[in-house]
Structures are given as C-alpha cells and as structure tokens.
Amino acid sequence: MNPKTILNLILVFLFTTNLYAQDQNEIFWKAAKNNDTKTLKELLDKGIDVNVKTPYGATALMFATDKGNLEVVNLLLERGANPNIKDSFYGYSSFLWALIKNNVEIIKSMINHGADISTDEPLIYAVYGELPEVVKLLIEKGAAGVDNALLTAIRNGNSKIVSQILQITKLSDASLSKALVSATASKNESIIASLTQVGAKLPEKQESKGEINKSLIGVYKSKDESRIVTNIKESNLTVSFNGSPEYTLSLQEGNKYTLTDVSGITVSFEIVQNIPISLTVNQGGNTTQFFKVVDQPKTETSVKKEEFVDLTGKVVKPLNWPSFRGxxxxxxxxxxxxxxxxxxxxxxxxxxxxxxxxxxxxxxxxxxxxxxxxxxxxxxTTAEYRVGLYGDVEPAKDNSSxxxxxxxxxxxxxxxxxxxxxxxxxxxxxxxxxxxxxxxxxxxxxxxxxxxxxxxxxxxxxxxxxxxxxxxxxxxxxxxxxxxxxxxxxxxxxxxxxxxxxxxxxxxxxxxxxxxxxxxxxxxxxxxxxxxxxxxxxxxxxxxxxxxxxxxxxxxxxxxxxxxxxxxxxxxxxxxxxxxxxxxxxxxxxxxxxxxxxxxxxxxxxxxxxxxxxxxxxxxxxxxxxxxxxxxxxxxxxxxxxxxxxxxxxxxxxxxxxxxxxxxxxxxxxxxxxxxxxxxxxxxxxxxxxxxxxxxxxxxxxxxxxxxxxxxxxxxxxxxxxxxxxxxxxxxxxxxxxxxxx
Structure with a gap:
C-alpha cells in the first residue's frame, strides 16, 4: 500500500471519528434538554466529557438548567460538571442561568457543588429574583456583595429581603449609613424603620469641599454610543447612565467621585486646562471612557435652519407597493x-x-x-403577542389549531x-x-x-x-x-x-x-x-x-x-x-x-x-x-x-x-x-x-x-x-x- 493511500485512509478514519464524536455530543446535549438521564448515564459511562461545549461554549449543564431539569442537573454535577464554566457568547455560567431562571433547588444544588459566590453577581441576581431563601443561603455560605445586595433590595423596595439581610449579617456603620441614605431618598418608611432599628444613622453633614465645577455638567458618550449625563441637583453632582435615574456623586479626591448609594463604582473626570475632556467609569476593574459632547458655538454666519414645509400636490401616477416596504x-x-x-x-x-x-x-x-x-x-381566543423592549427567548405557548x-x-x-x-x-x-x-x-x-x-x-x-x-x-x-x-x-x-x-x-x-x-x-x-x-x-x-x-x-x-x-x-x-x-x-x-x-x-x-x-x-x-x-x-x-x-x-x-x-x-x-x-x-x-x-x-x-x-x-x-x-x-x-x- 503506497503512502498516499495510507494517508487517505488515515484522513477518512479521522473524519469519521470526528463525525461520530460530534454525533455523540449532540445526543448528550439533547438528552440534557429532554431530561433523559438514561442516555446521559450511558454516555458518561462511555467516557464522554461532562463539560463538552457547543460552538457557543454552552454545556449540557447549561441546557439542563435552562429547562429546569433538576434530576439531570444533579446527575451532571455529581459526575463533575462545572457550574462556573461560562459560554463564549453571552458570558453566562450555568449558575447564573439558574439564578436568572429563579430555580431555587438547582441554585442550592450548584452552591453545594462549588458554584462561584466570590463576586457580587449571584447575590444581586437572587435579590432581583426576590429569592429570600437563596439570599439567606448565599450569605451563610460567605457570598460577596452583601452591601450591594442590600442597596439593590432597597432600590427595588423589597422590605422582606432588606430585613432578612439585616438579621443574618453584621454590617459596618458606613454600610448601614449608606443604606439609610438610599432608603431615605426612596422614601420607604418600612425600610427606614428596619435600618434605624439596627442602628443605622444618616451621615453627619460635612463641610463643603468647595463649589461644584459646573463645567462638569453635560453629555458624555462612549465609542459604542452609550451615554452619560451629568447634572447638579440639590447642590450635588449627579450622573445618569443611558437614561437611568440620577445617582448622586460623592467627591473622594481630586476629580474622582463615587456613587453615594451604589458600591464599587467610581467616576473620574479628565480635565485639561480647566476644560472637562472625558470621564471614566470604573466598576470592578472594568473601565469605560466617555468623551464630553461639545456643542458647536453658534455664529452669525451659521446656516439658518431650514423650516419644514409639508409638500403637497396632485398624484400624477399612483404608486404600486408590491412587496415588503414597496x-x-x-x-x-x-x-x-x-x-x-x-x-x-x-x-x-x-x-x-x-x-x-x-x-x-x-x-x-x-x-x-x-x-x-x-x-x-x-x-x-386568548392568544396574543408581547410588545415592548425585552429579550425573552422562550417561544409563545400557543399550540392551538x-x-x-x-x-x-x-x-x-x-x-x-x-x-x-x-x-x-x-x-x-x-x-x-x-x-x-x-x-x-x-x-x-x-x-x-x-x-x-x-x-x-x-x-x-x-x-x-x-x-x-x-x-x-x-x-x-x-x-x-x-x-x-x-x-x-x-x-x-x-x-x-x-x-x-x-x-x-x-x-x-x-x-x-x-x-x-x-x-x-x-x-x-x-x-x-x-x-x-x-x-x-x-x-x-x-x-x-x-x-x-x-x-x-x-x-x-x-x-x-x-x-x-x-x-x-x-x-x-x-x-x-x-x-x-x-x-x-x-x-x-x-x-x-x-x-x-x-x-x-x-x-x-x-x-x-x-x-x-x-x-x-x-x-x-x-x-x-x-x-x-x-x-x-x-x-x-x-x-x-x-x-x-x-x-x-x-x-x-x-x-x-x-x-x-x-x-x-x-x-x-x-x-x-x-x-x-x-x-x-x-x-x-x-x-x-x-x-x-x-x-x-x-x-x-x-x-x-x-x-x-x-x-x-x-x-x-x-x-x-x-x-x-x-x-x-x-x-x-x-x-x-x-x-x-x-
């Protein structure tokens, strides 16, 4: 047999083997979606990688989590599935999928199998999902981000979770003070009472660190067209992100500020010859620069804005509009x-x-x-479609004739x-x-x-x-x-x-x-x-x-x-x-x-x-x-x-x-x-x-x-x-x- 023939046979073998592996992977992922534990066990016993990824970096554990298949989730975790692997497109882990889906039993199982709770995200998602049982478990396990979770619960008006956090954790005076500032701003009397009961006090009014630089006020845009607006409200510098509510900024030093009722975010202004050029937002080490939008000065030679005129007339030849958009x-x-x-x-x-x-x-x-x-x-007769700005991927539940x-x-x-x-x-x-x-x-x-x-x-x-x-x-x-x-x-x-x-x-x-x-x-x-x-x-x-x-x-x-x-x-x-x-x-x-x-x-x-x-x-x-x-x-x-x-x-x-x-x-x-x-x-x-x-x-x-x-x-x-x-x-x-x- 000549070398060329041998090489061709090797290539055929490798191609066939690769196709077989792809087929096995597809079966594995599908079994996870369909709650098919029998097939999963068979493939795992044959040595398939429990964390094998799709082209988008998804794993069987992610699919089982998305479908709410608790039995499959537990099987995969016991066989070594990693709840912290993130897909390559959205950057979500199976653990975050579980938190987004508000599936308490799956969340608990993943926490017990090494889910990463060292960042703020899990606790914040649990607060947004209004999952007091999960909030309690995460805090007891030492999850990071308790201060931010408390502030999130206050902004969402969730007095039950606020009370729960206050009962099971000991917060610093500074954290309680910041929380009370946020609750006072939102005028939530029950939350204010809960915070006061555990000793929270409003910070003493500090002497002004100087008059606010009014040139900082304006619109700032990033390269991807995200938008920040700064303003002055009640003698404080405020910031709004892409149309969000205004957050009060607290001056730390120089031109560096922090958000008064949000932890972990700093806003720093770049000023050249007393002119603000840009601001940089730093959140957990991730920075984004926003450049100030400068209005062009109006001059006498500026072109006069052309007034709108509604053009009217007689239709000479009616237009046919034969397809989508004409x-x-x-x-x-x-x-x-x-x-x-x-x-x-x-x-x-x-x-x-x-x-x-x-x-x-x-x-x-x-x-x-x-x-x-x-x-x-x-x-x-109840069938409908949902309108508005949202990102739900689940199909409509309308299987009628x-x-x-x-x-x-x-x-x-x-x-x-x-x-x-x-x-x-x-x-x-x-x-x-x-x-x-x-x-x-x-x-x-x-x-x-x-x-x-x-x-x-x-x-x-x-x-x-x-x-x-x-x-x-x-x-x-x-x-x-x-x-x-x-x-x-x-x-x-x-x-x-x-x-x-x-x-x-x-x-x-x-x-x-x-x-x-x-x-x-x-x-x-x-x-x-x-x-x-x-x-x-x-x-x-x-x-x-x-x-x-x-x-x-x-x-x-x-x-x-x-x-x-x-x-x-x-x-x-x-x-x-x-x-x-x-x-x-x-x-x-x-x-x-x-x-x-x-x-x-x-x-x-x-x-x-x-x-x-x-x-x-x-x-x-x-x-x-x-x-x-x-x-x-x-x-x-x-x-x-x-x-x-x-x-x-x-x-x-x-x-x-x-x-x-x-x-x-x-x-x-x-x-x-x-x-x-x-x-x-x-x-x-x-x-x-x-x-x-x-x-x-x-x-x-x-x-x-x-x-x-x-x-x-x-x-x-x-x-x-x-x-x-x-x-x-x-x-x-x-x-x-x-x-x-x-």
Whole structure:
C-alpha cells in the first residue's frame, strides 16, 4: 500500500471519528434538554466529557438548567460538571442561568457543588429574583456583595429581603449609613424603620469641599454610543447612565467621585486646562471612557435652519407597493403626498378601517386598486403577542389549531373583495412571544400574488383569488442560534424577480435560497446556504451591468446571481441574529445588524467577487464604501432617502448618516415613541416611524433632526405601512387603517 493511500485512509478514519464524536455530543446535549438521564448515564459511562461545549461554549449543564431539569442537573454535577464554566457568547455560567431562571433547588444544588459566590453577581441576581431563601443561603455560605445586595433590595423596595439581610449579617456603620441614605431618598418608611432599628444613622453633614465645577455638567458618550449625563441637583453632582435615574456623586479626591448609594463604582473626570475632556467609569476593574459632547458655538454666519414645509400636490401616477416596504424594500413614495396628520382615535383624516381577525405582522401591499395582506387565526381566543423592549427567548405557548388566510381589499372603500383560506391545522413551528404565525409580507407583480405562511408553505393566487399553485418549503424552524430547539418562526418575505419568486429560508439546519416559476411554482434554482436562522427579506440590486440578489445573514452577507442562484460575493463579520433587509441607494447597498458580537453598518459597492471582507482595522475597501462595526440596528430595516441613511433602534434612537461617506449627521431619540419594530417609510420630504403602541411619528428628512408630529392609531402596530395615491395604509393589531389627505 503506497503512502498516499495510507494517508487517505488515515484522513477518512479521522473524519469519521470526528463525525461520530460530534454525533455523540449532540445526543448528550439533547438528552440534557429532554431530561433523559438514561442516555446521559450511558454516555458518561462511555467516557464522554461532562463539560463538552457547543460552538457557543454552552454545556449540557447549561441546557439542563435552562429547562429546569433538576434530576439531570444533579446527575451532571455529581459526575463533575462545572457550574462556573461560562459560554463564549453571552458570558453566562450555568449558575447564573439558574439564578436568572429563579430555580431555587438547582441554585442550592450548584452552591453545594462549588458554584462561584466570590463576586457580587449571584447575590444581586437572587435579590432581583426576590429569592429570600437563596439570599439567606448565599450569605451563610460567605457570598460577596452583601452591601450591594442590600442597596439593590432597597432600590427595588423589597422590605422582606432588606430585613432578612439585616438579621443574618453584621454590617459596618458606613454600610448601614449608606443604606439609610438610599432608603431615605426612596422614601420607604418600612425600610427606614428596619435600618434605624439596627442602628443605622444618616451621615453627619460635612463641610463643603468647595463649589461644584459646573463645567462638569453635560453629555458624555462612549465609542459604542452609550451615554452619560451629568447634572447638579440639590447642590450635588449627579450622573445618569443611558437614561437611568440620577445617582448622586460623592467627591473622594481630586476629580474622582463615587456613587453615594451604589458600591464599587467610581467616576473620574479628565480635565485639561480647566476644560472637562472625558470621564471614566470604573466598576470592578472594568473601565469605560466617555468623551464630553461639545456643542458647536453658534455664529452669525451659521446656516439658518431650514423650516419644514409639508409638500403637497396632485398624484400624477399612483404608486404600486408590491412587496415588503414597496419597491426593492426602499420604502420611498415621493409624489404620492400622503397625509402629515391623522388620528385613528378621533377619526381625523381616516378614510376607512377594516377589521382583520387574527395575529399577523404581515404588511399591506398594493397593486392598482387592490390591497393584499395575510393573517393567522388561532383557535385560542386568548392568544396574543408581547410588545415592548425585552429579550425573552422562550417561544409563545400557543399550540392551538390555526387558520391562515389571504385578504384582498378595495383600496378606496376598505371593502373585502375576497378572502381565501390557505391552510388549517396546528402550526409546525412555534413562534417568538413577539411574533405571529403570519410574519411574512406577500408580493405581487399585478398578475399573481404570492404569500409564505411559514412552515405551512407558500401559496400563489391570481388577483381574483383563484389559487394557482402551492409549495411546501419544509420546516422553517428559524430560532435561537444558541439552542436550536428554541423556535421563533419564519419572517423573511418572498420577492418577485422577472418570472420567478425568490425565497430566503434560513433555519436551524439546511438553510437555502431558491427561485420558483411564478406561473407554475416549479423550482428554477435552489442554492444551499451554510447559515443559521435569519429573518430579513432578500433584495434585488438592479445595476447597469448586472443585477445582484442580496441577503443579510449571520455568517456572511452575500450577493447572488438572481437568475441562477450562483454566489457572487460574501462579506463578514455580521451580527449573530440578523433581521433587517438589505437596501440600495445611489449605487450603494446598505446592510445593518444590531445584535452582538458586532452591530455593523455596511455601505457596499456592487460588482464584487469572492470574499470582499476587509481587515478589522479598516473602514473601507475595494468593495466597501464605508462601514462601522457599531451602531447597526436590530429589528427595523434602515431607509436611505435623498442622500442620507437613517437607522432606527428598537428604543427609538434615530441616527442620520451621509449615505455616501458615512459621516454621522445626528443621533436623536424619537419623543414619546417607546418601542419600535416596524421599518420606516418616506415620502415627499417626510419620514414616517411606526411605534408599537404610540402611533406614527413624522420627522423632517435631512441632516437636521426635527420631529414634526405623532399620529395616534389606538392599536398596537408591528407592521410597516404602505403608501400610495395620497393614502397611507397602517396595519394595527385588529384593523387595517387607510388615512387620506384632506
């Protein structure tokens, strides 16, 4: 046997052995999730590493903890599982997962098996979780951070845990004094009484260490756009972190301060020639520098701020809005003159509203005189989705039978022209608590209308409601990358290109992008994608020399030939969860991501080939006009309009960039908007931003921020509006609203 043959055999053996080991690991992790102690014991007896990690650094103990499987947790701990191993993405240990889940028995078991209690975190989590039994156990075991735990309990108004801490531990006079200051500030009489009973006294009023340097007051920003505001309140210097309540600062020495009612945090100012340059926050040895924002002085030669003018006119040609956010997802409707002001609660400029049953984030689309949208009706009448700013990963508990429907509505009257039942049954995949079973927006070319109903499949109708074909796309189990069994559901919408409909199906395994014949539903091409779950819709960039199909996803942003499915180029790094849709403007392609480990904004030049990624140290390259690795947004797709790129955070943080250079023009927070999921749209010098609960906010387009008005809808709004023919169409939780300009 020659050496080459021997080498090939060795490689085959190693590859096969590696696959076997991977399979065994998968079985091991799955058994931990499913409370399968029999399989776990068998694998442990065969020598599997009890702490074997997933690509994200998770262990079987983490999965068992997440599922609350106490028997499995105890088995793994007895076999040597380490409760202090942290995953490589979130940086959480199994012990912290147990504390977050408030699972008392698992927490106790981990403490007895060597869980690390030498930092403040465990005790703080136990206080936040309102777990007095765990607080008691941690303190008795010598956990660190008792002072901070007491202050946390005081700020949370938890008098029971405050009393418990005071009963089982002996605190210093200084700690009791600081606690009483905090309780007095919060005006909690029962906690004040408990502290006074154990001898706590307010500190004696000290002589002033000098007048506060008023130049310290202002706004400070870090490189990742975190924000600190300093102020003077009741003769004390205060600090607020990213909109938090104000904390009083106590001067220690020089320009170094501590927080009066929070231990372990110092704030130090850097002052050069009596001018504050920056401040540094130090918490447990971790430091972050914030630079003072300096307002530019106004001069007589300053350019006068351009006053907002609401452009009006006659619509020459009504715009079709054929897919998610219109044409190529650009969201622009110039010349359609939608209303500036409207109010569904008062009927102001309300042309009509039509009740649409079910739960859906599917956005309205428009062709000529018809509006199309889809929905999913649960037989569970209590089914709902949660709105607001939160990070829950657990799927909604709605496993009832559903009916999926497509609606066609008259644009001018709101009359339902036809409705068709596409599917009926129990959903094949669970949904995110903020999602629905009808997240995808339909698409039309004026002859056919195509809708994806998640894992139920894709259906094509003609515009009269006659079904032309349907396609099973398989199980589209998009979900949490960290634990693939946690399903959140499909959201990417279909798009039409020529005579094909293209779908991006990124899921837990075997992701793909494919094109199907619009007339027959037959597959034209299908390309496998080594991608994890994503939720953005693909976009077509139409260039002078070639068209490019752009996808936003975790491992790579990619460009394809839309006629063949051949990959043209790829780009990284990107966020681990991608939701936004790519857009194009002035021969640049814009893609954003708003989830760790990076939150990029890319301005991509079309025409690339192969891997067009650039070095971390660079902000531009051959096919990258500009990029930033921070500042990308999570849910809403950005909008590029009249030379500017606008990104919107879930919290209403609106940032404007020069689209060609990436120069930041402003970053402001939309007033009274709270949370945002829908994407912005634009028309005639106005930007429309749909808040989840507060209505639609209108902002003047351009490099200077000016919020014009907010228009109440009176319903939760998660879908992106459509604009056409002087009208704006807004989908609420229960109705489709049409507003006109009068």
């Amino acid at each position: 044409n190529q997802a650009n969201g622009i409707a110039d010349g359609q003159f939608p209303p500036l002001n409207f109010d569904a609660t008062k009927g102001t400029n309300l042309m009509w509203k039509t009740y649409i049953p079910g739960l859906a984030h599917s956005c309205p689309i428009i062709w000529n005189d018809k509006v199309f949208l889809s929905t999913a009706l649960s037989s569970d 559903h009916i999926w429907k497509m609606y066609c509505i008259d644009k001018k009257s709101g009359k339902i022209l036809w409705e068709k039942k596409a599917y009926e049954g129990i959903p094949r995949v669970k949904r995110h608590p903020k999602g629905t079973q009808a997240n995808s927006t339909p698409t039309t070319d004026g002859e056919y209308v195509v809708a994806i109903f998640g894992s139920e499949g894709m259906v094509c109708y003609d515009l009269k409601g006659n079904e032309k074909w349907r396609k099973d796309l398989g199980i589209l189990d998009a979900g949490w990358f960290f634990e693939e069994e946690t399903q959140w559901g499909h959201a990417s919408s279909p798009i039409i290109y020529g005579s094909t409909v293209i779908v991006q199906c990124d899921r837990s395994k075997e992701s793909f992008i494919a094109a199907y014949d619009l007339e027959t539903g037959n597959e034209v091409w299908k390309t496998k994608r080594e991608e994890i779950s994503s939720w953005g819709t693909p976009t077509i960039y139409q260039g002078a020399t070639r068209d490019e199909l752009i996808t936003n996803s975790s491992k790579f942003i990619r460009g394809y030939n839309p006629k063949t499915g051949e990959e043209l180029w790829r780009l990284s790094p990107n966020s681990e969860v991608t939701v936004g849709t790519p857009i194009s403007h002035n021969d640049l392609i814009f893609v954003t991501g708003g989830y760790p480990p990076v939150q990029p904004i890319y301005a991509i030049k079309p025409g690339g080939s192969g891997n067009i990624s650039i070095a971390d140290s660079l902000n531009s390259g051959q096919f990258i006009q500009w990029r930033t690795k921070r500042g990308g947004t999570y849910m809403p797709t950005p909008i590029a309009y009249n030379g500017y790129l606008y990104t919107l955070g879930n919290n209403g943080a609106l940032t404007c960039y020069d689209a060609n250079t990436g120069e930041k023009k402003y970053k402001e927070t939309l007033k009274d908007g709270q949370a945002f999921t829908a994407s912005p749209v634009a028309a005639d010098g106005k930007l429309y931003f749909t808040s989840e609960e507060k209505g639609i906010i209108v902002v003047k387009a351009g490099p200077e921020f000016e919020q014009i008005t907010i228009n109440p809808i009176g319903e939760i709004c998660m879908a992106t509006p459509a604009i056409s023919d002087g009208l704006i169409f807004v989908r609420g939780q229960h109705h489709l609203f049409c507003f006109e300009r009068k």
